[in-house]
Amino acid sequence: MGGLIRRMPVTAVCFLVGCISISALPPFNGFVSEWLTFQAALQGTALQGGVLSSLIPLAAAVLALTGALAAACFVKVYGVAFLGQPRTRHARKARIPQPGILAPQIILASLCLVLGIVPTWMVGLLDRIARQLLGHGLPEATAHGWLWLTPVAPQQASYGAPLVLLGIGLACLLAYLFLHPRKQTPIRTSAAWDCGFGPLSPRMQYTSTAFSMPLRRIFRPVWSVSEGMEDTGTGRAYRLKIGDWAWLKIYLPLGALLLAAARRVTLIQGGNIRAYLAYSFFTLLFLLWVIV
Amino acid sequence: MTGWLLAIIQTLLFVLAAPLMTGWVKWLKCRLQNRKGPAPWQPYRDLAKLFRKEVVLAETASPVFRVAPYVVFSVTALAGSVVPLLTVGLPTSAIADVIVLIGFFALARFFLALAGMDVGTAFGGMGSSREMTISSLAEPAMLLAVFTLAMTVASTNLSTMIAHLATEPLQLYPSFIFAALAMALVAVAETGRVPIDNPATHLELTMTHEAMILEYSSRHLALMEWAAMMKLFLYGVLLANLFIPWGVGLTFTPAAIGWGLLAISAKLFFLGIILAVTETSLAKMRLFRVPQYLSLAFILSLIGLLSHVILEQ
Numbered sequence: 001m002g003g004l005i006r007r008m009p010v011t012a013v014c015f016l017v018g019c020i021s022i023s024a025l026p027p028f029n030g031f032v033s034e035w036l037t038f039q040a041a042l043q044g045t046a047l048q049g050g051v052l053s054s055l056i057p058l059a060a061a062v063l064a065l066t067g068a069l070a071a072a073c074f075v076k077v078y079g080v081a082f083l084g085q086p087r088t089r090h091a092r093k094a095r096i097p098q099p100g101i102l103a104p105q106i107i108l109a110s111l112c113l114v115l116g117i118v119p120t121w122m123v124g125l126l127d128r129i130a131r132q133l134l135g136h137g138l139p140e141a142t143a144h145g146w147l148w149l150t151p152v153a154p155q156q157a158s159y160g161a162p163l164v165l166l167g168i169g170l171a172c173l174l175a176y177l178f179l180h181p182r183k184q185t186p187i188r189t190s191a192a193w194d195c196g197f198g199p200l201s202p203r204m205q206y207t208s209t210a211f212s213m214p215l216r217r218i219f220r221p222v223w224s225v226s227e228g229m230e231d232t233g234t235g236r237a238y239r240l241k242i243g244d245w246a247w248l249k250i251y252l253p254l255g256a257l258l259l260a261a262a263r264r265v266t267l268i269q270g271g272n273i274r275a276y277l278a279y280s281f282f283t284l285l286f287l288l289w290v291i292v
Numbered sequence: 293m294t295g296w297l298l299a300i301i302q303t304l305l306f307v308l309a310a311p312l313m314t315g316w317v318k319w320l321k322c323r324l325q326n327r328k329g330p331a332p333w334q335p336y337r338d339l340a341k342l343f344r345k346e347v348v349l350a351e352t353a354s355p356v357f358r359v360a361p362y363v364v365f366s367v368t369a370l371a372g373s374v375v376p377l378l379t380v381g382l383p384t385s386a387i388a389d390v391i392v393l394i395g396f397f398a399l400a401r402f403f404l405a406l407a408g409m410d411v412g413t414a415f416g417g418m419g420s421s422r423e424m425t426i427s428s429l430a431e432p433a434m435l436l437a438v439f440t441l442a443m444t445v446a447s448t449n450l451s452t453m454i455a456h457l458a459t460e461p462l463q464l465y466p467s468f469i470f471a472a473l474a475m476a477l478v479a480v481a482e483t484g485r486v487p488i489d490n491p492a493t494h495l496e497l498t499m500t501h502e503a504m505i506l507e508y509s510s511r512h513l514a515l516m517e518w519a520a521m522m523k524l525f526l527y528g529v530l531l532a533n534l535f536i537p538w539g540v541g542l543t544f545t546p547a548a549i550g551w552g553l554l555a556i557s558a559k560l561f562f563l564g565i566i567l568a569v570t571e572t573s574l575a576k577m578r579l580f581r582v583p584q585y586l587s588l589a590f591i592l593s594l595i596g597l598l599s600h601v602i603l604e605q
Contacts, residue, residue, distance in 0.1 A: 002412070005354045016356075025402055026388075026395040038391050038435075038448075045443050045601075054601040057439045058594070061432040064394075068428035071402055075424050079409025079417070085352050148386070157448045160387040167373065167387065171366030179343060179511055192350035192411045192507055206409065206417020214425040218583045 002202060003086040007094035012082045014105040019078050021112040023071035027164045029115035032149070034067060035159055036123075039151045069215070076211045085202040117161050120146045209240060216242075224248055294544050299373060299384040306372035310525035311335035311518065313560055318492075320568035335521060342514035350411045350507050360407035361508070361515035364400045368519040368526070371396040375529055376454050378552035379541030385451035390438050393450070394431065397482065400519065401427055407516075408504030419503025422579060426481055426488065426500070429586040434478045436593035437471040440600050441534060444468075450534075458537035466603060470596030472535040477589035479527035484520070485567065487577040488585070491520075498576060525560075532559035 005012040021028040037060070044056030086092040096102075115122055120142040131137040144150050150158045194200045216225055224243035229236050268279075315332035322329025349357070374388045374396075388396070401423060408420035442448045444465060445456040481488045484501040493499050505516045533540055539555025541548035577585060 003352075003354075005356065020399070020402065023398070023402060024395070025399040026392055031392075031395055035391055035395070042439065042442055042448065054598055057436065057443070057597055060439065061436045061590075061594075064435040065428065065432040068398070068424075068431040071398060072424035072428050075402060075405045075409065075420060079406060079420065083354060083356060083406065083410040084412030084417075154386065155447060155449060155452050157389045157391075158386045159389065159392055163387045164370070164392070167370045168363070168366050171369045172362045175362055175365050175369075175515065179515065187347045187349050189349045189351050189353075192352060192413050193415070194413070200413055202412065204414050205412045206414060206421060211417060211421045214421060214579065215428070217580060218425070218429070 001081040001087060001091050002084045002205065003082070004091060004094055005082040007091075008096055010102050011097065011105060014102075014109040015082060016078060017109040017112050019074040021116070023074050024067040025071065027113075027116050027161050027168070029112050029119070032116055032119040032159075032161065034063065036149075036151060037063060039157055042157075043152070072212075072215065076208050079206075080208045080211070084205045087202045087205070117165055118146055119149050119159075119161055123149065209238070295381070295383045298379065298544060298549070299382040302377050302379070302382065303369065303373035303384070306375075306377055306525065306529075307369050307518075307522065310372075310522040311339060313525045313528060313564060314521045316561070316564045317524075317568050317571075320564060321572055324568060324572040335517075339514050339518060342517070343511050345510040347510040347512065349509075350413075352410075352412050353507070354410055356403075357407055357410040357507075358512065360403045360410075361512040361519075363403045364407075364519045365515040365522075367396050367400040367403075368522045371400075372522055372526055374450065375526060376451050376533060376540060377529055377556060378549050379544065380451040380455040380458075381542070381544075382451065385449060389448040390442065390450050390453070391435070391448055394434060394438070397523070398427070398431070400523075404504055404516070407508075411507045413507065415503045415506050419500050419506070422500045423504060426582055426586070429583055430478045430481045430589070433474055433586060433589040433593050434482075436590065436597055437474040437478070440467050440471040440593065440596040443597075443600055454533050454537045454540055455542060457534070458540055458542065465600070467596040467600035468535060470592045470599065472531070474589045474593035474596060475531060475534075477585065477592070479531060480567075480570075481582070481586060481589070483524045483527055485524075486571040487574045488582055490576050493576075528560050528563050529556065532556060532563060 017028065021030040024030040024034040041056050041060035041063075045053045047053050047056070086094075123138070124142050127137045127139075127142070138151065140150060140152055142149070144154055144158075147160050147162055148154065148158050149161065150156075192200060216223075216227075219225075223245060225241070226243075227238070227240045230239045312332060312335070315330070315335045318334070319329045319332045371388075371393055373384045374393055376382065376385060405420035405424050408416035408423070410416065438448075441453060444467065445453045447453055447456070480486075484491060489500040489502075490498065491501070493502065501520060505513060508516055533556070536559055539551060539559070541552035
């Protein structure tokens with residue numbers, strides 16, 4: 001992978017939209033959901049009991065951690081797959097896919113944008129379901145027109161997604177117009193900075209393993225991470241193994257216990273047909289004795 | 293209409309005044325280290341110089357690399373238009389609340405990190421990796437601190453929050469002290485100051501922000517640098533106006549706005565001094581000690597939240 005943005009520009013743009021959406025960044029759809037979840041968490045104080053009303057904001061903080069980790073993950077995915085230099089021969093020879101493959105990507109990416117820009121429309125649709133299930137809707141949320149999403153009241157919280165997009169676009173345009181020099185100087189291209197040690201090769205780029213290394217190290221107490229170098233005979237290879245805590249501490253011991261119990265039971269299974277006949281005979285005797 | 297006009301003026305002021313804060317901190321730091329230091333308006337000269345220079349683009353750079361500076365700059369400027377600088381109640385503050393503001397920071401950071409990955413050198417990737425790691429730990433602490441404030445005033449709208457705190461009779465909220473400390477720690481981490489990252493360094497293996505923008509030149513570099521200055525200014529204004537809200541204009545009269553300008557200048561003047569003193573007296577931290585630093589911020593904001601729930605409800 002690597003450098004696919006040059007070979008597959010449309011896919012790259014659609015993938016970028018998807019990455020921004022899933023990382024819950026404005027003005028796309030993922031952010032609207034996250035924002036509404038945060039707003040709901042802030043209403044946690046209305047509940048009875050201090051434990052609940054302090055646990056709910058804490059859960060929201062965990063959601064923020066998840067969102068930020070998702071952003072790190074998708075910077076990594078996009079950076080490794082689409083940016084940089086191609087690492088493999090296949091990536092160097094990538095072709096623009098068929099229109100039939102491009103169309104769904106474009107449709108999904110535009111849906112991400114549309115749902116992010118006019119969330120009021122979607123919230124209005126979902127409101128009907130909430131009203132049917134709970135008998136209570138969110139009439140305030142869309143009461144101030146399609147521009148504003150106001151979950152409780154406008155002075156409490158409001159989000160104008162179309163205005164956010166407009167603002168970003170306007171600021172980009174102004175920055176471009178004002179800060180761009182009047183006389184267009186041609187852009188000179190040159191090799192990237194290599195510290196004076198000769199040409200850079202695609203293998204020197206950050207890989208996905210390298211990118212997530214600080215996070216792996218930070219979360220080492222939570223996940224069982226083992227990494228190291230390994231001799232493969234012809235050379236040395238990097239080996240990384242990440243174990244799942246739940247799998248290692250819950251499922252594996254439980255499975256081992258079950259297997260050990262099963263092994264004990266196999267003692268009576270000798271495979272000898274006479275022994276099995278004896279088992280059935282004695283069982284029959286036992287049952288007759290119990291019943292009669 | 294006055295509101296929109298004022299909002300535009302405030303945003304312009306925000307964008308134009310941001311380099312002064314950076315210059316002020318730099319000048320002060322130099323003085324504290326017994327150096328003469330460039331004048332506080334040096335960042336303006338630097339930016340002007342960069343805008344006149346010729347762009348040199350790496351051969352392996354993709355369009356993302358050229359789009360990113362504009363996105364980072366305009367998203368940060370938009371974030372600036374949302375935060376009350378001189379006066380509250382501007383129409384722009386309704387567009388985005390404080391949670392959207394955190395989202396703006398995350399969006400700018402996303403593009404910054406992508407730009408770092410784009411050229412395909414080890415430095416860029418290193419910077420992006422570190423930036424995303426640090427920010428993913430800082431974001432929960434920031435959000436929890438913001439939640440503590442939002443729960444006290446029952447609003448996430450920055451304008452409402454500041455107006456509420458400024459008009460209320462002086463009252464000591466223990467939760468605010470913890471939230472302010474947590475937010476200050478997060479602000480230092482997010483704006484890449486000592487002890488997390490050194491803005492003055494070009495020591496290749498320790499840098500974070502500098503590593504991501506290493507391949508930039510000319511106007512692209514200027515936009516990236518300017519955005520970083522605005523981010524520092526923005527965090528300063530947030531800390532100043534949320535935790536010391538007095539002085540912010542509550543009406544649109546010239547007198548109120550004048551007082552607001554005076555108040556925010558004084559607050560940022562002192563915040564700059566605090567920042568310069570802490571930066572001079574601390575050494576940069578090892579990267580793998582940063583999680584401890586950020587977990588301290590998280591615990592402080594958690595204590596703030598709990599003390600709000602236990603003591604103030």
